[in-house]
Amino acid sequence: MSSLVLRQGLVVGETTHEVGDVLVIDGRIAAVGDVGEVPTGTKEIDASGCWLGPGLVDLHTHLREPGREEAETIESGAFAGAVGGFTALVAMPNTEPALDNVALVSYVLDRGARTPLDIAVAGAITVGRQGEMLAPIAEMAALGVRLFTDDGIGVQNPSLMRRALTYARPLGVRLAQHCEDEQLANGGSMNEGAVSSRLGLVGRPALAEELMVLRDIELVRLTGGAVHFLHLSTARSVAMVVQAREEGLPVTFEVAPHHFTFDETACDGFDPLFKVHPPLRPARDVHAIREALRSGLVDAVATDHAPHAPELKDLPFDEAPAGMLGLEHVASLTYEALGASPGTAHLFFTLLSRGPARVAQLRNSDARVRHSGHGGAVVAGEDANLVVFDPHQQWTAHSATLQSRAMNSPYDGRELVGKVRATIAKGQLVVNDGVLV
C-alpha cells in the first residue's frame, strides 16, 4: 500500500474551493477535506498557500519519438511534463515515421506506459500525414485513440477533410486541425505584416489560418463531425470558432502559451527560437487571445511543445524548423495571462486540466490504453492525478535546467509568477518541491 497526504491546500473542485487535505491511497483519492487519521507511513506534503487541483493535461505535445530522439523522447517529455504539472500528455503524430497505424500507436502507448504519466496518442488523419489518403482511423480508434490530426500541417484538401469528418463521426472521435492554408502561407517564416516586410522575411498571413478555420467550421456544419482547432492565433479565428460553438456545432479550440505571451516583434532579432507555425501575431491578436482566456471562452491551453535539436535552431531564420518548448512554463504563463490573480483558480484548472481532458476524452480511465482518469473534480474515489501549484512563488526560467532534452525555450531568463510545487500522477509523487522525485 502506498499513501500520501497533501495538507492544507486550496482544493479547487469544479465549482467549489475550500482549504483542506487530500489523502491518496493506492492511486486513488481516498478522502478530501478533513481526512482524519492517515495510515502509518503516509508521506506528508505541505500544500498550504497553494492550489490543489487536478493534474494538468496537455492536448498538444511533440514527443519526437520515434525518429527525433536527439530532440526529445517519450520519457524525457514525460519528465518535462511532470515538472510542468502535467499528469497526461497527448503525443502528436508528426514523428518519423508518422503515427498513422496501430503498430506505431501501440509502440508509443507502450513506451508511454513506462513513464510516470499517462501518454495518450493523437493518430494521423492521413497516411504519412501526406494529406492524400485516409489513415486507418477506425483501427486506431479501436485501440483507444480519441483524437486525430496531421498537425504540423493541416489537411489541405477540403474534399479529403470532408471525407475524414464523415468517416470519423460515427466512431466518436474528434479531428484536430492545424489551420493554415499552406499555399497562402507561401512557405513564410513569420507573420505577414509590417515586421516581416521590414525584416525581409516571407510572411504567413493571418488569412491563411482564418480561411481554413472558416472552411472547417463549414465542413463541421455539413458533416456533423467534431473538430478541435489547434493553436488558434488570431482574434478572428477565435471569434469564428466561439460563434460556431454557440450555434451548437461540435467545435472546440485551444490556444498556445507563446501566442498569448509574445507578439510578432519578438522576431525582430531573427532569433529562430521565436519561429513557430502559426506564427507570433501582432499585439492586437495577443490581446484578443488574453481577453478570450480571461472571459472563459477558451476550451484549453495547449503547449504545442516542440523540441528541436540545438543545431537546427542555429540555422538562419527562414531555414530553421518552427516550434518552441512549452511544457515546463505553461502553468506560470497561463497564470500570468489570467492576471496573476489568486481568484482565477477555477479558470486555471478549466484551461489546463478539465477543458483539455474533456476534448481528449481523458476524463475517465480506459483499460485498453491503461490510462487513468484526468481533469476530475478532486473528490474521493477518483484516480489520483493531482497538481500543487503555488500562485505566489516568483522564479526565473532557465533553459539550461530544463527536463526536456531540447533547449529551444523562448522563455529563458523570463521572470515568472506561480510555480508547480508537486505533481502526483497515478497516485505517485513524481515532482516534489518543483523537482523530480
Next chain:
Amino acid sequence: MTNSIRGGNLLSLDGVTREAIIEVLDTAESFVEVNRRSIKKVPALKGRVVASLFFEESTRTRLSFETAAKRLSADVLSLAVASSSVKKGESLRDTIATIDALGIDAVVMRHQSSGAALQVSRYVPHVRVINAGDGLHQHPTQGLLDAFTVRQVLAERHGTTGVESGAELFDGLRVLIVGDIRHSRVARSDIAAYTALGAQVHVAAPGTLLPEDIENWPVTVVDDFEDALQWADVVGLLRLQRERGSGSFVPSLGEFTTTYGLTVERARLLRPSTVVMHPGPMIRGVEIDSRVADLPASIIERQVANGVPIRMAVLYLTVAGSKEEVVS
C-alpha cells in the same frame, strides 16, 4: 538609432541616422582620392584581418569589399563557400567559429537568408560584422554607395564638394525607385538611406512587387509611372529577383518591360538633369533598355567605381573605429 557606425557592426541602415550616414560618405570622399593615386594603399588597417564570407553569388560586392580591405592594408581571408565544409552540412555557427579561431577582426558576409549577418554577430560578438546583403532584408553598403554617388554627381553640378554639401543636396530631392521593391534588399537599404538624408522617395511597381504593407513605408507609391519619370530627379532601377521567385509575381518579363521597363521611349520623358541608377547586375532588355543604360544620364558605372571607397570607409570606421587615425 545609430548615430555612428564607428567601432560597431553594419547590419542594416534601418535606424541609422543622417549624421552616421554623412560620416560614412565624408570618410569615403577621402578614400576616393586614395583610389586615384598610383599607389592605392593606406596603412589604416595594417595587421587587421578581414574575412570575406559569401554564401551567395556576387561579383561586384565581393570584389569591391576585398579590394577595399586590401587598399586599407588589411589581410583578407576569403572563404569560397562552394568548396568549404558548408557544402558538407556545417552549420553557420560552426563555420563562423572556425574562421574566428584563425583570428579575425571583421567578417564581410553575404547570405541568402534574411537576418543571417545579425545571427552571426551574436555568435562572434568580438568580431565586427558587415552585412554584404542578407536575403530580402538589407544591403547597407549598396544604400550608402547609392547615396554617395548621388551626392557626388549633384555636388559636381553645383560646383561644390560632397563633404561641403553635407546632406543639403538631398533636401526635397525626388527619388523614384522602380521595380521589384518587394524582394529587394537594395530597395530597403536605399529607402532607409535616402529618407534619413531628407529625400522624398517614391516607388513605382506592379502591385505584386510592392511589399504587402507598403502604406507603412516612408514612401509614396506613384500612380502614373510615366508621369513620375517627368519629375523624378533620380531614377533607381532594380533587378527582377527571379531567384527569389519574383518571376511568378508578374505574368512575364515581357509584360514587366512593357509596363515598368525603362525603355528608350520612356527615357525620352526624363528631364536632362535626371540621373538613372542601377545596383547591378543589370538585365538589359528587361528593366532597362541597353541603349538607355549607356546614356550619359546613366551613372551606373560610377556606382560600381564608388563601391570601393564606400567599403573602405565602412571597414575603416567599423574596424579601426577611432577618430585619430588618418587616411594620408
